[in-house]
Amino acid sequence: MERIDLEQETIVSLAAGMRGGGLSARGLTEHCLARIEALDPKVNAVIEANPDALCIADELDRERDEGRLRGPLHGLPILIKDNLDTADGMMTTAGSLAMEGFHARKDAFVVARLRRAGAVLLGKTNLSEWANYRSTRSSSGWSSRGGQTRNPHALDRTPGGSSSGSAVAVAAGMCVAAIGTETDGSIVGPSSINGVVGVKPTVGLVGRTGIIPVSHSQDTAGPMARSVADAAVLLAAISGVDADDPITGAASAHAAALQGMALEDGALGQARIGVARNYCGYHDMADALFDRALADLESRGAIVIDDLELPPADEIRPGERLVMSTEFKVGLARYFSRHAPQAPFRTLADVIRCNEAHADSIMPWFRQELFDEAEATEGLSDSRYLEALKRCRRLTREEGIDRLMEENRLDAIVAPTTGPAWLIDWIGGDNRAGGCALLAAVAGYPHVSVPMGRVHGLPVGLSFFGRAWSEVRLLNLAYDYERHFPRRVAPGFGDTLVL
Numbered sequence: 001m002e003r004i005d006l007e008q009e010t011i012v013s014l015a016a017g018m019r020g021g022g023l024s025a026r027g028l029t030e031h032c033l034a035r036i037e038a039l040d041p042k043v044n045a046v047i048e049a050n051p052d053a054l055c056i057a058d059e060l061d062r063e064r065d066e067g068r069l070r071g072p073l074h075g076l077p078i079l080i081k082d083n084l085d086t087a088d089g090m091m092t093t094a095g096s097l098a099m100e101g102f103h104a105r106k107d108a109f110v111v112a113r114l115r116r117a118g119a120v121l122l123g124k125t126n127l128s129e130w131a132n133y134r135s136t137r138s139s140s141g142w143s144s145r146g147g148q149t150r151n152p153h154a155l156d157r158t159p160g161g162s163s164s165g166s167a168v169a170v171a172a173g174m175c176v177a178a179i180g181t182e183t184d185g186s187i188v189g190p191s192s193i194n195g196v197v198g199v200k201p202t203v204g205l206v207g208r209t210g211i212i213p214v215s216h217s218q219d220t221a222g223p224m225a226r227s228v229a230d231a232a233v234l235l236a237a238i239s240g241v242d243a244d245d246p247i248t249g250a251a252s253a254h255a256a257a258l259q260g261m262a263l264e265d266g267a268l269g270q271a272r273i274g275v276a277r278n279y280c281g282y283h284d285m286a287d288a289l290f291d292r293a294l295a296d297l298e299s300r301g302a303i304v305i306d307d308l309e310l311p312p313a314d315e316i317r318p319g320e321r322l323v324m325s326t327e328f329k330v331g332l333a334r335y336f337s338r339h340a341p342q343a344p345f346r347t348l349a350d351v352i353r354c355n356e357a358h359a360d361s362i363m364p365w366f367r368q369e370l371f372d373e374a375e376a377t378e379g380l381s382d383s384r385y386l387e388a389l390k391r392c393r394r395l396t397r398e399e400g401i402d403r404l405m406e407e408n409r410l411d412a413i414v415a416p417t418t419g420p421a422w423l424i425d426w427i428g429g430d431n432r433a434g435g436c437a438l439l440a441a442v443a444g445y446p447h448v449s450v451p452m453g454r455v456h457g458l459p460v461g462l463s464f465f466g467r468a469w470s471e472v473r474l475l476n477l478a479y480d481y482e483r484h485f486p487r488r489v490a491p492g493f494g495d496t497l498v499l
Contacts, residue, residue: 004031006173007490011076011230014176018064018075025057025064025075028176029120032077035174036123042155042493045168047082047146049123051089056120072233074118079169079178082124082146083131084108084221085210085339090121094212095129095143097362098354102343108210109242110179110221117237122175125165131181132162133214133328135366137429140164140190144362148424151194152491153458157421158430160190166224167194171491177225177234183214183324185418185437187222188449192417192435192461195451195488197231198224199475200437202468203444205251206235207242210339213331215324216247217389218441226488228450228479229263235471236261254469265483267476269301274410278309282434283419286460289453290416293462296485297414305408311395313438319388319395320442325374326385348375365426396443405467412470412477417449417461440465448478451488456497459489 004027009017017023033049040046050056060075080086083094085104093099107115114121126146132138140161141149149164151157152172159168163180167190170178180187182200191198199222206221213219223234239255242248275294280287294304329348336346345351352371355362377385404413418435425431440447445468452462462481464474482488 004028006176006226010227011072011176011233014076015072015074025060025120026054028075029053029057029077029122032122032175035172039172039174039493043150043152043168043172044147045125045149045165045172045174046079046123047095047126047165048090050121053077053120053122060118060120069118071117071237073114073237076119076176077122078114078119078234079122079125079166079175080111080114081127081163081166081180083127083181083212084111084179086111086121086124088121090124092212093145094131095127095145097144097358098351099343100145102340104210104339105342106210106339109207109245110238111210113238113240114179125163125169125178127164128161131183131186131212131214133183133324134368134370136369137366139365139424139426140430142365142426150424151421152493153195154421154494154497156423156496157458158193158424160193160418160421162186163190163224167191167196167198170194170196170224170226173490177223177230179221179238180224181211181219181221182441183218184320184441185435187224188437188447188461188463189418189435191224191449193421193459195454195459195491196224196226197228197451197478197482198222198449199231199235199471200440200447201235201239201471202254202446204247205239205254205469205471207240207245207248209242209244213328213335215327216331217323217327218444228448228475228482232258232261232263232475254471257472261472261475263479264476265480267480268297271302271411271477272409273297273302273304274308274404274408274413275304275306276310276413276415276436277307278312279415279436283455285455286416286419289455289460290462293452293481293485294414297481300480300484305410308404308408308413310404310439311400316392316395316438316442319392322377322385322388323392325370326377326380326382329374329377330380366429392442396439400439401443401445401465402467410466412464412466412474415463417463420455420458420460436463444468446471446474448474450478450482453487454489456499458497
C-alpha cells in the first residue's frame with residue numbers, strides 16, 4: 001500500500017502526485033479504506049463503505065493512463081452523507097432503520113456531479129437521524145441504523161450534528177473530503193466541533209434533487225474538508241444548475257466564478273468585518289479565542305467594526321419551526337413519490353406509524369415529537385406558514401444580514417461558530433450552549449466555518465457569513481485567515497479530556 005499522510009496533503013498536492021505517477025486512485029482508496037477499518041470502530045463515522053470503491057478507483061486510474069481526466073477530483077476518495085441518493089450498492093436511509101434496505105434508482109444531483117468530477121465515492125457517513133429532525137431531545141450523531149458517532153478529539157463528546165459522520169471522517173483522515181447537508185447549522189456546527197472547514201452555500205447554488213429533505217427554503221449540501229482550499233475545490237465541483245430544482249436557476253454564473261477562482265493571500269487587507277456581538281457570549285473561553293481571532297484579522301489589515309447586532313434568535317425560532325415542520329411534511333411525501341417509489345412509505349404518517357411499531361429499535365432514547373408536529377401542519381398554502389416564512393425572511397435578510405452589511409459597508413460578518421463539544425447524553429439530549437448558524441441558515445445565505453483554536457483540546461470555529469452569492473469573497477477571507485493563523489489540530493482519539 002502506498003505511504004500516504006492526508007494530514008500533509010491537499011486536493012492539489014494529491015492531484016500532482018497522481019500526475020507524477022507516485023500515487024494512484026487505487027492506492028489512495030486503499031489507504032482510506034484501511035483508515036476507516038482501523039479508526040471507525042472508535043468514532044463510528046461511516047455508516048456504509050461503498051463495495052464498488054476499488055473498482056471505481058481502478059477505472060479512474062485506467063482513464064488517467066489513457067489521458068482522460070474527468071475533473072479536479074479525479075481519483076480522490078470522497079464520503080457523502082447518508083441522506084443523498086446513490087444508484088449503486090449503497091442504501092439511502094437518513095440513518096433510520098425505517099428506511100433500511102432502500103436503494104435509490106438514480107444518483108442525487110450532487111452525487112452525479114461528484115462522479116463527473118472524477119471522485120471515488122468511498123461510502124456514506126452516519127448522521128443525526130433524519131438530519132436531526134425527529135425530536136427536540138435528540139443526541140447529535142445518533143441514528144437508529146448507525147448508532148452514535150463520536151468526536152475524535154474526545155470520544156465521550158458530541159460530534160455535533162447533523163452532518164456528524166462527514167465532519168468526523170474528515171477530521172480523522174478517512175477521506176480527502178466529504179459532503180454534508182445543512183438546514184440550520186448541520187454543516188458549520190459539526191465542522192467547528194471537529195476542527196475542520198465547512199461551507200454552507202447560498203441556497204440555490206447546489207441542486208437538492210435526490211437529497212432526503214427537511215426544508216426546501218433552507219436545505220443545501222456543502223463541502224467539509226481539512227482546508228479552505230480543498231473545500232473551495234469541492235464546492236466548485238458540486239455547484240451548478242439542477243434542472244429538477246428550480247431554485248438553482250441563477251446558479252450558473254456563480255458556479256463559474258467558483259470554478260475559475262484563485263484563492264487570494266491578502267484578501268483581508270482593508271476588508272470591512274462586522275462583529276455580531278449578540279451571537280457571542282455563550283462560552284467565555286470561546287469568546288477569548290474569538291477576540292484573539294479579531295486581533296488576527298486586524299493584523300492582516302482588516303477593518304473590524306465591533307458591537308453590531310442582528311435580530312435575536314428568539315424572534316426567529318418560532319417562525320422557523322413552523323416553516324420547517326410544514327415543509328418537511330410536504331417535502332418528504334414529494335421525495336417518496338419522485339425518488340423512492342419502491343420505498344415502503346408514501347407519507348410522513350407512514351413513517352410515524354413504522355417508528356411506533358418498531359419503537360424499541362428506532363426510538364430507544366428519544367421520540368418523534370417533531371414528526372408529530374409536522375404531521376399536524378396544513379400545507380404550503382396555509383396562511384400561518386406563509387406569514388411565518390415572510391417574517392423569517394424579513395428578519396434574517398432585509399432587517400438582518402443585508403441591513404447590517406449595507407449600513408456598515410461590510411464584506412463579511414463574523415462570530416464564533418458554536419461552543420466546544422458537550423458530553424454525549426442519550427437521556428437528556430444535546431446540551432449546546434449557542435451558535436451563530438441561525439441567521440445565514442434561515443436567510444439561505446452562505447456561511448464558512450474555519451478552525452480558530454481549542455478549548456481544553458476541543459476545537460472551536462470562526463464563522464464568516466454574508467449576503468447571498470458571496471461565496472467567493474467569504475472563501476477568500478477565510479483562506480487568508482487560515483493561511484496565516486493555521487489552528488487546525490489533528491485529533492488524538494482519547495477516551496475523554498485529560499487536563
